[in-house]
Amino acid sequence: MNKEIQVGHPINVNLYSPEEFKQLELRMRKELSHKILSQEKIRVVSIGKIDRNPCGGLHVKNTLEIGLLKITKAEKIKGNLTRLYFVAGNRALKLFQEEHEIIGNLIRKLTCGFEEIPDRVDSLLRSVKALKSIQKKYVERLADYTARELPVSDEAVIVYEDTAEIINAIPKFIERKAYVFVGISEDNKFILAAKGFDLRELFTHLKQKYAIQGGCGPTKGQFVTREKHEEILKEIKHWVERKRSYES
Structure with a gap:
């Protein structure tokens, strides 16, 4: 392409009537054919003897004016078309x-x-992949150990602060019939997991009282907030206690 640009092909513009244009048998998009042929005069741009097309845009007078051309990306759109x-x-x-x-x-x-x-x-990349695999194993070991070391109490709410990676790995090792696990990560994100409680209901309740952003499914969820952590945790515990009292 750049080789042809450096040849210095002249760019010519000519006007044709619709009848004359049809005789040229030039390619054009089907969806634009009616609009093009409805014009009194159709503007055709020619690049030397390489190509010519109907076009209403601005053009250089010679391909040398382009200088250098670099294609940065090509993507398939539909059919045989490429953008x-x-x-x-x-x-x-x-x-x-x-x-x-x-x-x-x-x-x-x-x-x-x-x-x-x-x-x-x-x-x-291979080294990083191998290290991530090793890291995952150690994270799971640490999460398992942490879950077993969590304080045993009658409270259904478990609160733990650590990195998000550790927090996310802990719930699957918690062996309790019903609980709400609240992990607070280093970036002040609340990461929730639950068994026996629907976190969607808890999230809806909290959102009605506090400015929080995030979302929850039935057993997993997360949110961020600028509210005081103590207030959020206190409300979560109250909500869980009310749920337990309704069921008992």
Whole structure:
């Protein structure tokens, strides 16, 4: 494409009547054919002997004015149609410069040559995947231990503060008939899990009294709030106690 641009093809604009235009047998979108043929004069743009199409837009006078063209993305839309995204001229040069700087940073950080970047990235991704697998096992061990060490009491509400990863892993190790587990993560997020209580009802109740954002299913949910944690926890405990008293 850039080779043809550098040839310097002239861009010509001609006007045709609908009858003359039909004889040219040019391609056009079916949904636009009626609108095009209803014009008194149809504007046709030609790129040297390469291509010509009906078009009402702005155009350069010669392909050399385009400078450089770079396709940035191609995506299938429907049928055999493909949508192309591109930049041209100074924008294309700027993009090449930015990409060159990014590649330079990768070479320095990965301590490898340009051609070795893909292999080095693949190696790092494999290492990360392996470490995540190991991390998951240790998180589950810690969650199991934490669940067994939770204080034993008659209260159905269990409150625990830790990282979100640990909090999310704890509930499946809790061996109680009915409970509401409230985990508070380092980013002040409330992470809930329950057995024997419907968290959707609890969330609706809390939302009526406090400014909270999030959502809950029957047994899992989460929300964030700027309200005092003590107030939220107190209300959760009151709600659970009322539920237990209704059922007893």
